[in-house]
Amino acid sequence: MSTYSRDARAALRAAGFSRRDFLKTSGILIVGFSAGGVTLRTQGRQGAPSQRPAAGTLDSWIAIGADGRVTAYTGKCELGQGMQTAQTQLIAEELSVPVSRVRVVQCDTALCPDQGTTSGSQSHPTNFNERNLAQAGATAREALIHLASTRLGVAAAELTVADGVVSVTRDRSKNVSYGDLVGGRKFDVPLNPRAERKPTNAWKVLGTSVPRVDMPAMATGTLEYVHNVHVPGMLHGAVVRPPEVGATLVNVDQQSVASLPGVVKVIVKSNFVGVVAEKPWQAIQAASKLKATWTPGAGLPDHDRFYEHLKSQPSRDSFVVNSGDVDQKLQAAATTIKATYFHPYQMHGSMGSSCAVADVKDGRATIWSSSQAVFGVKSAAADLLGLKPEDVHVIFTRGSGCYGINGADTVSYDAALMSQAVGRPVRVQLSRKDEMAWENYGFAYVIEERAGLDAAGNIVAWDHESWSPSLGGRPGYNQPGNVVTGMLAGYPAASVSPSAPSSGPSRPNAFNNGANAAPSYVTGRVGSAAGGTGTVASERVLTHTIRSPFFTGPLRSPSRLQNTFAHESFIDEIAARVKVDSVAYRLRHIHDARLKEVVSAAAKAANWQTRPSPRPNISKTGIASGRGVSCCLYEGDNGYCALVAEVDVDQATGRIIVKRFVSSQDCGPISTPDGMKNQIEGGALQGLSRALGEEVTWDEKKVTSVDWRTYHSLTMGAEVPAIESVLINRSGVEATGAGETTITLVGSAVANAIFDATGARIRQVPLTPERVKAALAAR
Amino acid sequence: MAITLKVNGRAHTVDVDPATPLLYVLSDDLALRGPKFGCGLGQCGACTVIARGRAIRSCVTPVSTVEGAEITTLEGLGTSENPHPLQRAFIDEQAAQCGFCLSGVVLTAKAFLDQNPKASDSEIRQAMSGVLCRCFVHTRMMRAIAKYRDGGAR
Numbered sequence: 049m050s051t052y053s054r055d056a057r058a059a060l061r062a063a064g065f066s067r068r069d070f071l072k073t074s075g076i077l078i079v080g081f082s083a084g085g086v087t088l089r090t091q092g093r094q095g096a097p098s099q100r101p102a103a104g105t106l107d108s109w110i111a112i113g114a115d116g117r118v119t120a121y122t123g124k125c126e127l128g129q130g131m132q133t134a135q136t137q138l139i140a141e142e143l144s145v146p147v148s149r150v151r152v153v154q155c156d157t158a159l160c161p162d163q164g165t166t167s168g169s170q171s172h173p174t175n176f177n178e179r180n181l182a183q184a185g186a187t188a189r190e191a192l193i194h195l196a197s198t199r200l201g202v203a204a205a206e207l208t209v210a211d212g213v214v215s216v217t218r219d220r221s222k223n224v225s226y227g228d229l230v231g232g233r234k235f236d237v238p239l240n241p242r243a244e245r246k247p248t249n250a251w252k253v254l255g256t257s258v259p260r261v262d263m264p265a266m267a268t269g270t271l272e273y274v275h276n277v278h279v280p281g282m283l284h285g286a287v288v289r290p291p292e293v294g295a296t297l298v299n300v301d302q303q304s305v306a307s308l309p310g311v312v313k314v315i316v317k318s319n320f321v322g323v324v325a326e327k328p329w330q331a332i333q334a335a336s337k338l339k340a341t342w343t344p345g346a347g348l349p350d351h352d353r354f355y356e357h358l359k360s361q362p363s364r365d366s367f368v369v370n371s372g373d374v375d376q377k378l379q380a381a382a383t384t385i386k387a388t389y390f391h392p393y394q395m396h397g398s399m400g401s402s403c404a405v406a407d408v409k410d411g412r413a414t415i416w417s418s419s420q421a422v423f424g425v426k427s428a429a430a431d432l433l434g435l436k437p438e439d440v441h442v443i444f445t446r447g448s449g450c451y452g453i454n455g456a457d458t459v460s461y462d463a464a465l466m467s468q469a470v471g472r473p474v475r476v477q478l479s480r481k482d483e484m485a486w487e488n489y490g491f492a493y494v495i496e497e498r499a500g501l502d503a504a505g506n507i508v509a510w511d512h513e514s515w516s517p518s519l520g521g522r523p524g525y526n527q528p529g530n531v532v533t534g535m536l537a538g539y540p541a542a543s544v545s546p547s548a549p550s551s552g553p554s555r556p557n558a559f560n561n562g563a564n565a566a567p568s569y570v571t572g573r574v575g576s577a578a579g580g581t582g583t584v585a586s587e588r589v590l591t592h593t594i595r596s597p598f599f600t601g602p603l604r605s606p607s608r609l610q611n612t613f614a615h616e617s618f619i620d621e622i623a624a625r626v627k628v629d630s631v632a633y634r635l636r637h638i639h640d641a642r643l644k645e646v647v648s649a650a651a652k653a654a655n656w657q658t659r660p661s662p663r664p665n666i667s668k669t670g671i672a673s674g675r676g677v678s679c680c681l682y683e684g685d686n687g688y689c690a691l692v693a694e695v696d697v698d699q700a701t702g703r704i705i706v707k708r709f710v711s712s713q714d715c716g717p718i719s720t721p722d723g724m725k726n727q728i729e730g731g732a733l734q735g736l737s738r739a740l741g742e743e744v745t746w747d748e749k750k751v752t753s754v755d756w757r758t759y760h761s762l763t764m765g766a767e768v769p770a771i772e773s774v775l776i777n778r779s780g781v782e783a784t785g786a787g788e789t790t791i792t793l794v795g796s797a798v799a800n801a802i803f804d805a806t807g808a809r810i811r812q813v814p815l816t817p818e819r820v821k822a823a824l825a826a827r
Numbered sequence: 828m829a830i831t832l833k834v835n836g837r838a839h840t841v842d843v844d845p846a847t848p849l850l851y852v853l854s855d856d857l858a859l860r861g862p863k864f865g866c867g868l869g870q871c872g873a874c875t876v877i878a879r880g881r882a883i884r885s886c887v888t889p890v891s892t893v894e895g896a897e898i899t900t901l902e903g904l905g906t907s908e909n910p911h912p913l914q915r916a917f918i919d920e921q922a923a924q925c926g927f928c929l930s931g932v933v934l935t936a937k938a939f940l941d942q943n944p945k946a947s948d949s950e951i952r953q954a955m956s957g958v959l960c961r962c963f964v965h966t967r968m969m970r971a972i973a974k975y976r977d978g979g980a981r
Binding site for chain 1: 905
């Protein structure tokens with residue numbers, strides 16, 4: 049059933065109906081054509097991209113068919129995080145219909161509102177509070193009751209809504225269904241910002257663990273991913289990327305593949321090279337045999353001295369906070385503590401190498417893409433193709449989990465360029481190496497932390513300084529050069545212009561914790577307001593951004609994870625120095641009640657024993673056991689979380705076995721408890737994989753971590769910990785993100801547990817056996 | 828060259844280069860959605876199918892080597908309406924996020940448990956050591972597999 053809505057849309061397109069037509073007559077169409085989906089779709093995909101109803105109208109979000117089925121249009125898509133199910137619940141709840149009667153159409157640029165990128169743990173904040181999809185649901189409910197009131201001649205207050213039917217409360221025999229009220233027609237009302245959402249205590253669908261609507265299709269191999277899109281006449285493309293970073297194209301010998309079976313065309317656009325063939329295997333063979341000559345690469349900084357390199361480069365500098373008195377307070381402090389932390393570039397490393405299908409001809413383009421930013425692809429691909437954005441139609445189609453920006457955007461451009469060149473639909477599947485050698489890596493970091501303590505061991509000043517490389521990123525609407533294909537085709541990548549910081553915060557109007565660059569323990573004072581969660585008033589957070597030799601981009605908890613690894617390791621180092629329990633010491637420097645509560649909840653659930661770290665009576669041989677804690681308020685306003693890790697350290701081999709994770713989380717009112725747990729569990733283990741083994745590597749010329757032998761992910765064979773989740777369900781506050789919270793804490797919680805077990809502190813990710821052994825030897 | 832494959836109980840004759848990896852024939856010529864391209868190197872499991880009772884990596888298996896063999900893909904195991912008990916266990920445990928890895932996880936476990944129905948958790952883990960899930964749904968997946976082994980999912 050999960051492909052129903054796609055097929056329905058396809059049928060509409062096939063029949064030449066626009067969304068506007070659909071809204072006039074939807075009930076009939078959506079039912080009538082859904083069964084014939086595939087055939088109809090493929091015939092009609094070149095239909096003119098239709099006009100969406102004006103933003104701000106209810107009709108741009110919700111349509112009700114004559115049969116009472118509800119279709120919701122959203123700009124936030126399913127990435128594997130459960131957003132399709134949660135949004136289905138939201139609409140079912142607000143409209144009092146069963147989940148099975150709701151279809152959510154996600155991120156089709158011809159049908160759905162542009163809600164920017166599905167990223168940054170923003171889907172819940174955007175669509176589940178008082179705006180957008182939630183507001184549309186509430187407006188629809190209000191409008192339906194209003195229509196029913198008129199139709200039944202009864203005041204709205206005397207009506208009851210259940211199961212898609214509005215009834216007179218005292219006499220249920222007097223009723224009218226949604227289908228009868230509005231089915232197949234437009235609402236023609238604006239979104240009402242004052243429409244009342246159902247209170248959380250009246251929730252029947254939200255707040256319950258509705259099973260993922262896509263789970264049966266996923267488990268039985270029938271869900272359509274973008275990798276499965278077939279278009280009649282479709283050819284297959286493969287890309288030929290430069291052999292070294294910074295290499296440019298000298299020459300392509302087209303004849304080198306001319307005699308290979310199935311080869312249709314070699315495509316060259318500036319430094320972009322691709323081969324199109326009849327069959328996928330033919331395209332792959334031809335790409336590997338194509339003779340292309342490239343200039344030597346630009347050369348890469350020495351991997352083993354990269355962190356020193358970072359600190360020596362010109363940088364763009366900015367203050368997140370600067371109270372102006374940090375040097376003075378540090379000087380006057382009874383004790384000062386300093387430590388430096390290192391985090392490598394890491395990959396999104398999607399399970400599936402990215403894929404897209406494009407059909408570009410007659411001045412129009414249709415692109416099937418798993419991009420998190422379909423409206424960005426629409427606009428940026430139009431630029432690349434020399435088309436008008438309104439002539440480009442991007443259809444979101446499920447992809448492999450991406451965790452940030454994988455190759456979905458770049459491969460959409462690959463497919464578009466190749467399709468335009470051959471005038472036929474082209475499907476492009478990246479190779480594993482294409483994906484891994486050129487993706488937009490998560491940021492490397494060097495972070496220096498300094499703190500001043502008073503005689504009682506309280507923190508009186510916190511000084512944070514970081515160095516991080518950046519190049520490219522999400523392409524947005526107009527920067528295709530932010531990913532590799534756009535750059536190869538001649539577009540510039542967003543880069544870094546070195547600049548000195550102004551003396552105050554870069555955002556002078558309100559505190560923003562700068563991707564968790566500001567630790568939880570400072571006041572976050574900007575102007576007269578203190579927006580942070582902590583008590584330390586003397587605070588300085590200075591960031592340096594350097595031009596990266598590789599593309600970078602948001603990787604699940606971008607910068608937040610790296611900064612938090614440093615902060616939460618450092619607070620532990622301070623607590624150990626003053627011989628205070630790690631939980632108690634944190635609580636002493638936090639004033640935010642919700643952050644305190646998640647820390648206490650995790651500690652309680654983990655049966656945390658109050659004592660300083662490291663544990664007493666450590667033996668320097670054998671298996672050592674310890675526990676560590678970590679916490680943060682994600683992004684300063686987007687999810688409270690704490691994590692306790694219990695680890696065993698094999699002191700002979702340096703091997704870390706995490707035995708148990710206990711996570712606590714407060715993300716406001718919880719839509720789907722089991723979905724949230726799934727995110728916590730996946731985040732905990734993805735965080736563990738990143739903490740223990742993942743690191744991008746390179747030689748003098750090129751990236752060398754290009755497959756699963758050279759980039760080290762935990763496999764299904766790994767011994768993984770039990771994960772317990774404490775969900776704090778809080779009503780009366782805004783819903784916040786839940787997908788990037790737990791992962792943010794894993795590296796620091798594990799490093800703190802290693803310290804607790806052994807007395808050895810590791811300040812560099814990944815926490816490899818070699819680093820563990822070196823730290824143990826240095827005790 | 829014409830090659831006849833028996834996939835999910837049906838015979839298909841395709842005209843392909845015999846060196847073509849099985850995956851491309853299944854996903855392109857036969858338009859099956861279960862086996863997926865993950866790495867093309869036999870390193871991740873996304874392309875897994877069962878042939879001659881064994882879980883194999885279709886991305887590195889020349890199609891000519893499985894001519895005549897009974898091949899089962901993830902969609903050949905069961906349907907949404909009537910899933911195989913192992914698939915049922917995955918649905919019951921909500922053991923997926925993006926779902927891209929499921930051919931590797933489900934079919935590797937299925938083939939292993941067919942041979943070793945009483946395998947311990949650690950033996951199952953050993954058997955799964957070449958399979959990746961990058962959403963890291965490990966704990967739910969292992970729970971689903973154990974539930975199926977124990978006869979809890981029917």
